[in-house]
Amino acid sequence: MASQEQLSAIKRAKVLMVGAGGIGCELLKTLALSGFQDIHIIDMDTIEVSNLNRQFLFRQSHVGQSKAKVARDAVLRFRPNISITPYHANVKESRFYVDFFKEFDVVLNGLDNLDARRHVNRLCLAAGIPLVESGTTGFLGQVTVHLKGKTECYECQPKPAPKTYPVCTITSTPSKFVHCIVWAKDLLFAKLFGDKNQENDLNVHSSDTANSSEHSEDVFECRKDEDIERYGRRIYDHVFGHNIEVALSNEETWKNRNKPRPIYSKDVLPEEQTKENGNEEKGCAADDVSAMVSLRLKNPQDIWSLVENSRVFLEALRLFFLKREKDIGNLTFDKDDQLAVEFVTAAANIRASSFGIPLHSLFEAKGIAGNIVHAVATTNAIIAGLIVIEAIKVLQKDNNNYRMTYCLEHPSRKLLLMPVEPYEPNRSCYVCSETPLSLEVNTQRCKLRDFVEKIIKAKLGMNFPLIMQGASILYEVGEDLEEDMVVIYAANLEKALSELPSPVTSGSVLTVEDLQQEFSCSINIKHREEFDEEKEPDGMLLSGWVEAPVDKDNNKPIGNDESTSNALPSMETLDGDKDDEIQETSEVVEAFAGKKRKLSEVSEVTAPDPSGPSSINQNKPEKLDIDDEDDELIISDDWESFTKKKKL
Amino acid sequence: MDGEELTEQETALYDRQIRVWGADAQRRLSKSHILVCGLKGTVAEFCKNIVLAGVGSVTLVDDRVVTDESLPANFLILPHENHYNGKTLAEVCCDSLKEFNPMVHVAVETGDISTFGVEFFEKFDAVIISCCSLGKKVLFQKLINQKCRKLSKRVAFYTVECRGSCGEMFVDLQDYKYSKKKLEETIECQIEYPSFEEAISVPWRALPRRVSKLYFAMRVIEQFEDVEGRNPGETSIADRLGVLKLRKELCETNSLDESQIPDALLERLLTDTREFPPVCAIIGGILGQEVIKAISGKGDPLKNFFFFDAMDGKGLIEDISGPSTRS
Numbered sequence: 001m002a003s004q005e006q007l008s009a010i011k012r013a014k015v016l017m018v019g020a021g022g023i024g025c026e027l028l029k030t031l032a033l034s035g036f037q038d039i040h041i042i043d044m045d046t047i048e049v050s051n052l053n054r055q056f057l058f059r060q061s062h063v064g065q066s067k068a069k070v071a072r073d074a075v076l077r078f079r080p081n082i083s084i085t086p087y088h089a090n091v092k093e094s095r096f097y098v099d100f101f102k103e104f105d106v107v108l109n110g111l112d113n114l115d116a117r118r119h120v121n122r123l124c125l126a127a128g129i130p131l132v133e134s135g136t137t138g139f140l141g142q143v144t145v146h147l148k149g150k151t152e153c154y155e156c157q158p159k160p161a162p163k164t165y166p167v168c169t170i171t172s173t174p175s176k177f178v179h180c181i182v183w184a185k186d187l188l189f190a191k192l193f194g195d196k197n198q199e200n201d202l203n204v205h206s207s208d209t210a211n212s213s214e215h216s217e218d219v220f221e222c223r224k225d226e227d228i229e230r231y232g233r234r235i236y237d238h239v240f241g242h243n244i245e246v247a248l249s250n251e252e253t254w255k256n257r258n259k260p261r262p263i264y265s266k267d268v269l270p271e272e273q274t275k276e277n278g279n280e281e282k283g284c285a286a287d288d289v290s291a292m293v294s295l296r297l298k299n300p301q302d303i304w305s306l307v308e309n310s311r312v313f314l315e316a317l318r319l320f321f322l323k324r325e326k327d328i329g330n331l332t333f334d335k336d337d338q339l340a341v342e343f344v345t346a347a348a349n350i351r352a353s354s355f356g357i358p359l360h361s362l363f364e365a366k367g368i369a370g371n372i373v374h375a376v377a378t379t380n381a382i383i384a385g386l387i388v389i390e391a392i393k394v395l396q397k398d399n400n401n402y403r404m405t406y407c408l409e410h411p412s413r414k415l416l417l418m419p420v421e422p423y424e425p426n427r428s429c430y431v432c433s434e435t436p437l438s439l440e441v442n443t444q445r446c447k448l449r450d451f452v453e454k455i456i457k458a459k460l461g462m463n464f465p466l467i468m469q470g471a472s473i474l475y476e477v478g479e480d481l482e483e484d485m486v487v488i489y490a491a492n493l494e495k496a497l498s499e500l501p502s503p504v505t506s507g508s509v510l511t512v513e514d515l516q517q518e519f520s521c522s523i524n525i526k527h528r529e530e531f532d533e534e535k536e537p538d539g540m541l542l543s544g545w546v547e548a549p550v551d552k553d554n555n556k557p558i559g560n561d562e563s564t565s566n567a568l569p570s571m572e573t574l575d576g577d578k579d580d581e582i583q584e585t586s587e588v589v590e591a592f593a594g595k596k597r598k599l600s601e602v603s604e605v606t607a608p609d610p611s612g613p614s615s616i617n618q619n620k621p622e623k624l625d626i627d628d629e630d631d632e633l634i635i636s637d638d639w640e641s642f643t644k645k646k647k648l
Numbered sequence: 649m650d651g652e653e654l655t656e657q658e659t660a661l662y663d664r665q666i667r668v669w670g671a672d673a674q675r676r677l678s679k680s681h682i683l684v685c686g687l688k689g690t691v692a693e694f695c696k697n698i699v700l701a702g703v704g705s706v707t708l709v710d711d712r713v714v715t716d717e718s719l720p721a722n723f724l725i726l727p728h729e730n731h732y733n734g735k736t737l738a739e740v741c742c743d744s745l746k747e748f749n750p751m752v753h754v755a756v757e758t759g760d761i762s763t764f765g766v767e768f769f770e771k772f773d774a775v776i777i778s779c780c781s782l783g784k785k786v787l788f789q790k791l792i793n794q795k796c797r798k799l800s801k802r803v804a805f806y807t808v809e810c811r812g813s814c815g816e817m818f819v820d821l822q823d824y825k826y827s828k829k830k831l832e833e834t835i836e837c838q839i840e841y842p843s844f845e846e847a848i849s850v851p852w853r854a855l856p857r858r859v860s861k862l863y864f865a866m867r868v869i870e871q872f873e874d875v876e877g878r879n880p881g882e883t884s885i886a887d888r889l890g891v892l893k894l895r896k897e898l899c900e901t902n903s904l905d906e907s908q909i910p911d912a913l914l915e916r917l918l919t920d921t922r923e924f925p926p927v928c929a930i931i932g933g934i935l936g937q938e939v940i941k942a943i944s945g946k947g948d949p950l951k952n953f954f955f956f957d958a959m960d961g962k963g964l965i966e967d968i969s970g971p972s973t974r975s
Contacts, residue, residue, distance in 0.1 A: 026929065029723055033689075033925035050663045056700055056748050078723045138668045139937070299653060301671055367667055374667035377700045378936040381693060385929035389958050403961045410948065416934065417956065417963025 009395040010035045014103060017041040018091050018120055019110030020067040022375050023134055025057045026384035027110055028071055032079040034388055039083070040104070043068040044090040048336065054377035092119050092463055094479075098518050101127035106394045108387055109133045112373065114159055118431075118461040119517060121146065121154035125432055126518030130394045134383050138374045141383040141407035145390050145422055148432065150399065156426035156433075161459070166537070171201055172247055173257060177348065177357050181368045184347035185333045188239060189340065191220055193320060193331040202239075228321050232314040233265040240264070240350050260355045268310045289323045291315040291342045292362070300362040304346075306353045313346035335370025344369050382407055386417070430460075430544065436509075436522040437544040441497065443505050443527045446539055448475060449493040454538050460521070462514035469510055472502035478515075497525070654678070658751065662702055673944030677703050678751075680943045681771055685709040685761055685792075686778035687737040689721025689923040690810045693932025694776060694939075696724070699745050701940055705753035706745065707772070709761055710737040712780065721923040762791040766798050774804040774939050779880050786848070786874055793820060793844040804942045807844065808935055809866070811881060812920025813958035815931035816866050819938060819950060820844055826945045841952055842969045850970050852902035860966050862955045864909045868895050869917050881921040891918060916959075930956055930963065 015036055017024060020043035031039055045067050047058045057074035058067070068086035075084060089095075101107065101123045109131065111117050117133065124131040124146065131146040133154055146153050169175070170183050187202040222231050244262040247253065291297075291312045297304065304312065316339055320328060324339070333340055345365035352359055366372065386405045393401050403419035412418060428435050439455065448467075452475060456465045466476040475489050488501075497504040504510065506527035513520040523542075531539045654662070654671060658678070666674050680703045684691055687710040695706060714725060714737055724744035725737075738756040745754045761768070769775060775796055779785040789807050796803040797820075805820040824839045842850075848867065872887065872894050873880060883891075891914050899906045934954055941947040953966040 030925050030929050033721055033723055033928075049660050052749075053662050053665050053700055053702075056696055059747065060750075078726050080727065300659065363666075372664070372667065375664040376668050376937075377665075378697050378933040378940070380933075381697060381929045381936070382933035385926035385933070386961075388926040388929075389961070405961055407963075411950070411965050414964045414966065415962060416950070416954070416965060417930070417961065419961030 006392055006396060007035055010392060011037055013105045013395050014038045015040070015391065016101070016104040016107045017110060018107065018116070019043055019112070020071040020086075021045065021051065021110060021112065022054050022377075022380045023110030023136060023383055023387075024067070025055045025071055026377075026380045027108060027387055028075050028084070029057070030384045030388045031391075032075045032082055032084075034392075037082045040085040040087070041068050041071065042087040042089060042091045042096065043071075044088065054375055054380055056377065091116055092516075094464075094516055096123070097516055098123060098126045101129050104129055106391050107131045108391060111135075114162070115461060117154060118159075119463070122431060122461075122514070122517035122519040124148070125153055132387050132390050132394065134387050136375065136379045136383050136407075138376065139379055139407075139409040141379045141386075142405065143383055143386040143390060144404045145394065145402040147394075147402070149425065151402065151422040152425055153429060153432040155431040156423075156429040167201055172253060174351065174355055174357065175257075177352055177360055177365075178368055180348040180351040180355070180357060181344065181365060183351060184344040185369050188347050189331075189333055189344055192235070192317070193328050193340075196329060222321070228318050229314070231321075232317045235317065236265045236310070236313060236350075239347075240354060244354055258356055263306075263350060263354050265310065265314070268307055269314070288338075289319045290338050291319055291346075292338075294319065300366075303359050303361045304349065306350065306359075309346045309349040309353070309359070312342055313350060316343035316346060333369065335366055335372065341366045341369065379407060382417070428544070430521045431519065434521065435544060436524055437542060438524045438526060440526045440528040440541040440543075442529060442531065442539060443497040443508075443525065444499075446497055447493065448495055448497060448500060450538070451497065451540070452493065455523075455540060455542055456512055459542055460512065462512065462517065462519070464514055464516050466513045466515060467510055468513075469500075469502045469504060469508055474500055474502060474504070474510075658702065661749075661751075665701065669940070669944055669946055673940075673946045674702065676944050677701055677940065679704050680773040681705045681707070682939065683707045683709070683757075683761075683769070683772040683775045685776070686780040687722065687724075687741050688778050688780065688810070689925060689928035690808055690815065690932045690935070691776065691778045692722045692724045692741060693928050694808070694935045695741065695745055696748060697932060697936030698939060699748045699752045699754065701936070702749060703752055703943070705755065707755050707757050708738040708742055708745075709757045709759075710741075710780065711758055712737050714740050721925045721928050762788050764795075766795045769795050769803055770799050770801060772803055773943055774806065776806045776808065776935070776939070778808045784874055785870060785880050790845050796820075797822060797843055804939065805844070806935060806939065808931060809880065810923045810927050810931055811869075811917055812922065812924055813927060814862055814866075814917060815927045815954075815956040816862065817931055817935055817938075817954040818844060818847070819952050819954075820847075821942055821949055821951075824942070824949065826949075828946075828948070837948075839949065839951055846970055847952060847968045850968055852899075852904045854970070855968065859968070860953075860955045860964060861909060861913055862957055863953060863966055863968065864904070865913045865917055868898060868909060868914065871898070883918045883921055885915065885919050887918055888915060924958070927956060927958055934963065 013036060015031065015038065017027060017031075017039060018041075020028065020041050024041065024043065028039065028041065043066070046064050047055070047062045047067055047070060049060070049063055051067075052058055052060065055067070057071045062070045066086070066088035068088050072084040072086045076082070087096075107120065107124050107129055109117060109120055111120070112135075121131060121133075125148050128148050130148075131154065132143065133146060134143045135141065144154070145151060165179060165182060169179055170187065174180050174183065187200060190198060191200050191202050220235065222228075226234075240263040242262070244260050248259060248262070292300070294315055295308075295311055297308065297312070319339060320343070331337075331340065333344065335341060341362065345360070345362045348365055348369075349359045351357075360368075367374075386407070390402065390405075402422050404422055406418045406420065408416055408418060425432055427433050430437055439451075441451070452465065452467070456462050456467070464477045466478075467474045475492055476485075481489075492500055504525055506525060508525040510523045510525060511520060512523060528541075531541070652675070654666075654674060658674070659666070662674055682698055682703055682705065684695055684706060687695075687708060695708070699706060714735055722737075722741070724741040726740075726744070736756070736758075738758070742754050742756050746752075769792075775792060777789055777792055779788055793805050796805045802822050802824070804822075807818040809816050820841045820843055821839065822841055824841065825836065827834050827836050829835075852864065868891060869883070870880075872878075872891050873883065875894070876887075876890070892911070895906060895909050895914065898904075899909070931954075934950075934956075938949055938954075941949050950965045951967055951969075953968050954963065955966065956963045
């Protein structure tokens with residue numbers, strides 16, 4: 001392939017790659033081999049050992065260095081005469097604004113998180129530059145093409161928000177191992193080793209009876225001169241023993257559920273045994289400290305017994321206090337922190353044991369706690385090849401031949417790589433079609449701060465919002481704001497919506513903009529008095545913004561991390577946890593799903609013969625073998641299997 | 649369980665892929681030996697993939713001397729003037745591949761392996777052929793496939809060829825048994841593969857109606873090159889009439905309508921013979937996955953041809969078997 005015109009289009013092209021990781025390495029290599037000569041690449045990460053199984057441009061000796069820079073150096077070795085400009089930076093930085101994007105002929109994403117993808121999507125829309133999106137997870141992958149006004153933008157099809165779990169499930173009624181992980185990571189670990197000033201739901205009783213939070217504070221503070229062993233057992237007994245007993249005292253909760261059993265350290269680990277633990281690590285660096293090593297537990301794939309988990313729990317806690325004292329009070333969970341992973345695994349397992357949930361190995365627990373995306377080189381290579389093919393079409397403005405391509409694990413009608421025509425833009429998309437949204441909220445109780453955090457930033461993905469009602473600016477973020485405005489905005493954040501200088505009440509229309517993304521949308525406000533605490537803990541309901549339906553994993557983007565953290569719990573469970581399902585948005589999805597039309601139906605020009613110059617000997621031109629019905633069937637049947645996790 | 653545990657180093661390095669296929673599969677990979685013949689772009693991609701995956705060893709065969717022409721789709725060759733003075737492709741690629749994963753043993757073998765004895769192939773678990781300069785592609789592939797089949801040990805056999813925007817891959821796992829989990833149960837599966845010779849001898853009229861046109865087109869081009877004594881890829885538009893004539897003959901013999909092998913497709917295969925890097929990446933990736941599946945015994949292997957055409961973007965599997973091995 002690569003005809004002369006293609007080659008010259010390729011040579012002239014200026015390409016932006018966002019991401020130099022799994023897809024990025026493969027993509028940069030393939031672009032360079034294909035004749036591209038001016039490539040820019042943005043990536044904020046540094047190289048880690050676990051990258052080396054697939055990010056083949058990196059070596060062991062590069063660990064800790066910038067991915068973008070090392071990738072560039074590696075590719076220049078086999079293509080010395082091309083230009084690759086690396087940026088070790090976050091694509092959300094203000095220097096990557098619309099004019100920066102306008103310089104490029106096409107943008108190619110190799111990202112691993114939804115947030116950055118939405119951001120780039122908006123910038124490409126604002127700049128009018130085509131975007132080729134992609135993602136991989138294990139053996140699955142996809143490549144999609146987005147052209148403003150011609151195809152769907154990346155956000156036209158709803159992308160589910162990261163999983164979060166209701167508070168009560170985490171604090172009182174876990175039914176799955178992941179609930180125990182979230183408890184261990186975001187509550188217990190955070191309480192013991194994290195910022196003490198952070199709000200923490202540990203010990204919150206689901207029925208809100210008087211809970212002695214003063215008492216809890218005492219429990220978690222290490223008493224003066226207290227033996228670390230003593231302290232460890234005290235914590236153990238409190239969270240796995242006492243708190244469970246307290247929960248059991250509320251009969252209501254357990255009417256239709258299996259009761260947990262309290263676990264006390266003296267029953268699991270009689271006193272003398274703990275003294276035998278612990279091989280004092282003499283002179284080892286604080287970073288290498290490990291309970292597993294200390295207890296001689298070798299295999300991270302082993303599932304430890306309750307006794308072993310309890311030993312790890314106490315030993316890890318002991319090692320934190322003995323060897324990593326300076327870290328205590330500052331730590332957030334990091335999947336690459338071995339001791340933290342050990343602690344969280346053990347804590348989650350003990351809790352699971354209490355609730356009759358199957359225990360998991362450290363390897364599995366780490367994957368869940370660290371939101372690890374499983375990944376192999378081959379899928380990334382395939383996807384990179386597909387991206388370059390689309391990129392070349394984009395450069396040639398080959399409008400009728402753009403394809404969304406899905407890389408399947410199991411063939412569907414003989415196809416492992418399935419091309420589908422792109423759809424026209426979704427007219428209800430609030431991003432590219434500027435459809436207004438609606439928000440139901442108690443305008444007298446809800447503070448502007450909550451509106452900004454939960455709606456504007458979390459749901460709408462804006463980083464630097466400007467909020468206006470009419471001509472009145474209620475809030476904005478920026479670098480060169482006047483001092484007195486900053487004060488006013490700070491004050492506004494703490495006010496209820498109806499008490500703002502320009503009061504926001506039922507019927508108000510707010511305009512929200514992100515100047516960097518050059519993206520704006522309007523929100524119609526409706527006052528509502530009551531919100532169900534369980535089902536709508538945010539106290540707000542945004543609609544018109546089409547969320548993915550809860551019962552199916554339709555359109556789940558491949559390769560987006562899935563947070564299991566529960567910082568601001570809300571009801572968006574998407575894993576089929578039946579107790580907590582909500583149905584409110586599924587109607588909205590169904591309403592628009594039927595109206596999507598493929599590009600080919602829209603244009604009146606017939607597709608050119610894809611087999612090349614028209615042949616003499618044929619009766620019919622070679623057509624794309626895909627008809628409407630097949631596509632609908634294929635996509636809805638197979639998307640379910642896309643997201644089934646592989647069992648090891 | 650298969651014996652020794654993975655080392656700490658392996659567990660750390662292979663963490664992300666162990667999460668895909670499991671520790672057992674990883675162990676099996678680390679004990680496997682792969683033979684690769686013909687180091688064009690697609691095979692370079694494949695080698696990169698399996699070295700990263702952590703196979704036990706990779707043995708490279710390609711005695712062609714490195715020239716400027718070898719460079720385009722092969723990123724294992726670093727263009728330094730003194731770097732490849734007289735070195736063979738196998739030697740240069742060997743050096744590059746070792747860097748990707750120091751735990752994999754990469755070596756070079758020289759000579760015409762189609763003349764080697766059967767015992768040579770016994771060392772390997774998988775053999776991958778991408779015919780290059782030997783003039784008789786079909787015969788070469790047949791011979792090696794036969795040797796693989798003569799052994800009591802199962803040696804997986806693959807061929808691969810990419811031309812322009814098209815790519816073709818063939819798989820022969822002989823009599824392949826594996827187990828997989830379906831819902832809560834483990835079920836035993838068995839697939840019988842035809843040999844390379846059996847597959848390409850299946851009369852065209854016996855094949856299902858909607859078999860990919862690319863299959864037939866590749867057979868025509870292949871035969872043309874063999875008959876004319878050309879190396880794979882040594883064709884041009886000047887061969888058009890010759891190819892169309894051959895197509896006519898083959899279609900008559902096989903009772904196949906000539907429209908099943910469009911002129912336009914044949915023309916593309918005649919003129920775009922150079923490997924196109926994105927297609928190399930795709931085929932090299934699919935091939936990598938298949939070899940990993942076969943060695944680890946995990947996952948449904950494809951049977952028995954895979955085709956990709958960047959023109960329509962489809963990557964599809966065709967089962968080209970006689971009645972005895974048809975699934």
